Amino acid sequence: MIPQRILLRTLMVLAIWVVPISVFSETVSAENVEDPESLTFSQALSGLQNSSLSQRGEALEQLSKLQHPRIILILQALLQGQLFQIRDDGRLVIAEKQKSGYQIQLAQTGEKLGNKESSQLKKLNLTNRLRSQLKVLISRLQLNSEDPSLRLKAVKTLSKRPDQQAYTLLRNLSQTETNHDVRQALQLTFALQDLKSADKSRRLQALESLKHLDSVDAMNQVKRLTDNDSDGSYLEPDDDVRKLAKSVLTKIESRRQFYSSIETIFFGLSLGAVLVLASIGLAITFGVMGVINMAHGELMMLGAYTTYVMQQIMPNHLGLSLLLSIPAAFLVSGLVGIAIERGIIRFLYGRPLETLLATFGVSLFLQQTVRSVFSPLNRSVSTPEWMSGSLQINDFLSFTWNRFYILVFCLLVFSLLLLILKRTRLGLEVRAVTQNRNMAKAMGIPTDRVDAMTFGLGSGIAGVAGVALSQITNVGPNLGQSYIVDCFMVVVFGGVGNLWGTLVAGFSLGIANKFLEPYAGAVLAKILVLVFIILFIQKRPRGLFPQKGRAAEA
Amino acid sequence: MTLQGLKNDKESTVIVGLLAAVSLIIPICNLLFPVDSMFHFSAYTVSLIGKYLTFALLALSLDLVWGYCGILALGQGAFFALGGYAMGMYLMRQIGSRGVYGDPVLPDFMVFLNWKELPWYWFGFDHFWFAMMMVVAVPGLLAYIFGWLAFRSRVTGVYLSIMTQALTYALMLAFFRNEMGFGGNNGLTDFKDILGFNLQSEAVRAILLMCSGGVLIAAFVGCRWLVNTKMGRVVTALRDQESRVRFLGYRVEMFKLWIFVCSAMLAGIAGALYVPQVGIINPSEFSPLNSLEIVMWVAVGGRGTLYGAILGAILVNFSKTVLTGLLPEIWLFTLGAMFILVTVLMPDGLAGLWLRVRRTQSSK
Numbered sequence: 001m002i003p004q005r006i007l008l009r010t011l012m013v014l015a016i017w018v019v020p021i022s023v024f025s026e027t028v029s030a031e032n033v034e035d036p037e038s039l040t041f042s043q044a045l046s047g048l049q050n051s052s053l054s055q056r057g058e059a060l061e062q063l064s065k066l067q068h069p070r071i072i073l074i075l076q077a078l079l080q081g082q083l084f085q086i087r088d089d090g091r092l093v094i095a096e097k098q099k100s101g102y103q104i105q106l107a108q109t110g111e112k113l114g115n116k117e118s119s120q121l122k123k124l125n126l127t128n129r130l131r132s133q134l135k136v137l138i139s140r141l142q143l144n145s146e147d148p149s150l151r152l153k154a155v156k157t158l159s160k161r162p163d164q165q166a167y168t169l170l171r172n173l174s175q176t177e178t179n180h181d182v183r184q185a186l187q188l189t190f191a192l193q194d195l196k197s198a199d200k201s202r203r204l205q206a207l208e209s210l211k212h213l214d215s216v217d218a219m220n221q222v223k224r225l226t227d228n229d230s231d232g233s234y235l236e237p238d239d240d241v242r243k244l245a246k247s248v249l250t251k252i253e254s255r256r257q258f259y260s261s262i263e264t265i266f267f268g269l270s271l272g273a274v275l276v277l278a279s280i281g282l283a284i285t286f287g288v289m290g291v292i293n294m295a296h297g298e299l300m301m302l303g304a305y306t307t308y309v310m311q312q313i314m315p316n317h318l319g320l321s322l323l324l325s326i327p328a329a330f331l332v333s334g335l336v337g338i339a340i341e342r343g344i345i346r347f348l349y350g351r352p353l354e355t356l357l358a359t360f361g362v363s364l365f366l367q368q369t370v371r372s373v374f375s376p377l378n379r380s381v382s383t384p385e386w387m388s389g390s391l392q393i394n395d396f397l398s399f400t401w402n403r404f405y406i407l408v409f410c411l412l413v414f415s416l417l418l419l420i421l422k423r424t425r426l427g428l429e430v431r432a433v434t435q436n437r438n439m440a441k442a443m444g445i446p447t448d449r450v451d452a453m454t455f456g457l458g459s460g461i462a463g464v465a466g467v468a469l470s471q472i473t474n475v476g477p478n479l480g481q482s483y484i485v486d487c488f489m490v491v492v493f494g495g496v497g498n499l500w501g502t503l504v505a506g507f508s509l510g511i512a513n514k515f516l517e518p519y520a521g522a523v524l525a526k527i528l529v530l531v532f533i534i535l536f537i538q539k540r541p542r543g544l545f546p547q548k549g550r551a552a553e554a
Numbered sequence: 555m556t557l558q559g560l561k562n563d564k565e566s567t568v569i570v571g572l573l574a575a576v577s578l579i580i581p582i583c584n585l586l587f588p589v590d591s592m593f594h595f596s597a598y599t600v601s602l603i604g605k606y607l608t609f610a611l612l613a614l615s616l617d618l619v620w621g622y623c624g625i626l627a628l629g630q631g632a633f634f635a636l637g638g639y640a641m642g643m644y645l646m647r648q649i650g651s652r653g654v655y656g657d658p659v660l661p662d663f664m665v666f667l668n669w670k671e672l673p674w675y676w677f678g679f680d681h682f683w684f685a686m687m688m689v690v691a692v693p694g695l696l697a698y699i700f701g702w703l704a705f706r707s708r709v710t711g712v713y714l715s716i717m718t719q720a721l722t723y724a725l726m727l728a729f730f731r732n733e734m735g736f737g738g739n740n741g742l743t744d745f746k747d748i749l750g751f752n753l754q755s756e757a758v759r760a761i762l763l764m765c766s767g768g769v770l771i772a773a774f775v776g777c778r779w780l781v782n783t784k785m786g787r788v789v790t791a792l793r794d795q796e797s798r799v800r801f802l803g804y805r806v807e808m809f810k811l812w813i814f815v816c817s818a819m820l821a822g823i824a825g826a827l828y829v830p831q832v833g834i835i836n837p838s839e840f841s842p843l844n845s846l847e848i849v850m851w852v853a854v855g856g857r858g859t860l861y862g863a864i865l866g867a868i869l870v871n872f873s874k875t876v877l878t879g880l881l882p883e884i885w886l887f888t889l890g891a892m893f894i895l896v897t898v899l900m901p902d903g904l905a906g907l908w909l910r911v912r913r914t915q916s917s918k
Contacts, residue, residue: 361893
């Protein structure tokens with residue numbers, strides 16, 4: 001033991017002298033030696049390289065107490081495994097991994113030292129205990145950060161491992177804190193602490209303040225107060241506290257249910273958005289033209305594969321390739337759609353059942369083509385960063401970004417389509433042909449061309465829907481098949497030939513599905529919705545919003 | 555009367571003759587001649603032909619509603635599968651304690667799922683007569699309820715087709731669930747014997763083929779008779795001019811319902827004959843794709859002729875066996891092309907083509 005101590009002390013002493021002199025360039029070292037603050041800084045730094053765990057811990061503690069701007073950087077680098085020691089001279093550096101070797105900068109000053117091979121560096125390893133200590137220390141430092149989100153994170157980390165020192169720091173912070181979120185987090189921490197206090201009035205007060213907080217921790221802690229232990233006696237001895245805890249618990253619970261139903265509505269809307277996106281193309285071809293396009297699902301699949309190909313072409317620009325995929329998919333699917341119309345469907349107008357069979361043949365054809373070209377396996381399409389992750393409102397409520405964007409995208413596509421049908425010449429012609437084909441023809445509308453364009457438009461929108469689908473499901477040859485029955489249901493439920501009906505039907509089916517899911521399970525929910533539609537159609541064979549007036553005669 | 559119906563119908567007579575020959579010669583040759591003889595048909599051929607015959611029966615049932623009543627049912631596979639499941643349940647109960655887990659009452663998959671007792675809807679299926687009753691009763695009842703609702707509210711055409719598709723899709727999802735008690739994903743399989751005879755033995759397989767052939771011929775003759783009765787003629791009339799028939803005072807929905815139920819029962823019988831010959835029934839039989847394939851058989855053969863459906867089912871399935879054996883990728887291309895070509899170029903199928911040829915010959 002004793003020789004080791006001596007060795008360590010000598011090392012420390014050496015570190016104080018040797019490190020500044022041998023390591024730093026002349027000018028820097030001259031400044032550092034004169035400044036006692038910097039001296040302890042470098043001293044503590046070198047302590048990090050110590051082999052003894054407890055000494056390394058002490059060095060960390062010492063570092064965190066110093067007021068030096070680089071400390072937080074160094075600690076974070078250490079936590080992320082980016083703090084290295086140069087093998088030759090023992091200097092501490094922060095290293096960032098490059099394609100070959102590491103780019104390093106001096107830990108103490110941030111001076112760039114160029115690149116080094118990994119063999120020249122030695123990583124400073126951490127044990128789990130040191131790592132958790134490090135996290136607490138970083139959080140303590142971050143409490144004083146300018147950025148409120150960093151402060152919030154720090155408060156959350158510290159409140160997970162509460163000790164006296166952390167509380168003092170947090171109390172200090174609460175005196176000056178102005179940010180609302182951070183204040184709430186602090187309030188929660190103190191209230192949770194007070195719940196454990198022996199003083200009844202403090203417990204009551206804590207409960208009062210927890211009443212308004214949306215936190216899973218708060219809910220669990222309050223619930224604990226109302227629970228029995230294994231002997232059947234209450235965990236909380238006091239009646240008043242227990243009573244209050246119960247009422248607080250019901251308050252929090254009811255808020256949680258409120259939030260969870262908001263979340264369910266959101267999920268339902270996003271599922272509905274997918275359904276609407278997938279079915280408005282069908283609503284046009286099926287409703288406006290009276291044509292059953294069984295290949296609609298495969299046109300969506302083509303859109304999804306277009307996204308995949310675009311991503312293969314430019315793998316480094318995920319966001320851009322996704323945005324470019326939208327027009328590309330519209331073109332690909334639209335052209336295929338026009339080809340189907342010109343090649344097959346135009347021979348079958350007035351024979352809806354035959355159209356159904358022929359387009360089903362097309363769908364098999366497209367499926368097998370994709371299978372031969374891209375292999376039958378699913379292809380993964382990656383999601384750009386701004387679409388992944390979620391927006392956390394509070395502990396009970398969060399929205400995933402990709403679902404959110406799809407919802408927005410669906411509404412955009414829908415309004416654009418509505419605009420095309422109501423405001424452009426093509427839209428006017430489409431509506432005319434829908435109402436009375438022969439009359440439109442007599443008025444000089446080229447019905448053949450209108451048919452082709454309408455079919456192209458519907459198919460193109462299917463392709464655009466495919467781009468959206470590629471962000472939430474696997475892209476494979478069976479992508480279209482799994483949606484086709486749902487699409488038909490939405491169109492039929494909403495009322496054929498009515499875009500608004502499709503919108504309402506899609507969203508209401510989506511929401512109904514998501515509300516049934518917790519009670520019945522995903523599959524049963526789907527079956528129930530299907531059975532409901534089958535029964536609904538018996539009652540109202542023309543859907544929710546049947547066509548009226550002249551259009552109904554067609 | 556039946557024979558009277560056949561007398562003036564050369565095609566039907568030929569088909570009945572061919573079917574009778576096939577369902578007699580193949581099993582007999584399989585049993586009589588030794589394996590190395592050139593007249594011997596392998597066990598594989600026997601079960602394959604048996605399968606084709608049940609498919610032909612299924613196609614016949616679809617032709618009844620589609621060809622004669624104009625209802626494009628995209629859910630015919632559902633009735634087929636329900637009949638199959640009823641038969642499968644009987645066969646499961648015959649396994650007794652010979653299952654992997656050796657439970658005397660519960661089938662293997664229930665033991666595996668930790669079920670304690672047989673669900674109520676499995677009761678009775680250990681009796682052959684009860685199972686056979688269910689083979690026709692369950693599809694018939696479902697068709698009755700569905701048809702009663704749909705025809706009464708005058709859901710027609712495309713809507714009806716899509717509804718039938720939704721029906722079979724919903725059933726598929728339901729049967730995939732383990733909680734349903736029908737074996738979930740894996741379905742019912744590992745059958746041992748039927749009526750006490752070993753299912754694997756050649757004789758039983760030969761007899762099953764003969765049964766399939768016999769039932770098919772009987773069904774064909776029956777359907778032939780049915781569509782020529784007054785009732786059948788009303789059905790055909792309402793296919794072409796539904797409102798006119800209604801205005802003449804016929805209760806259109808009752809006629810439709812009646813033919814729809816008949817067809818569902820026939821499909822159920824086809825399923826019941828199919829299951830013991832292939833040895834498995836699982837929820838994929840409910841898939842909408844399967845039902846569409848059935849439509850294709852009838853379309854290729856020619857709808858509204860009955861014999862066309864039988865011909866189409868056998869031809870399409872034969873080419874499927876050949877093609878999937880040789881070039882698996884080609885099959886879907888072929889099927890897709892068949893759908894397109896048949897609907898665009900020959901809407902009346904092979905039978906229609908044949909009739910046209912015969913008409914031009916006789917007019918010469």
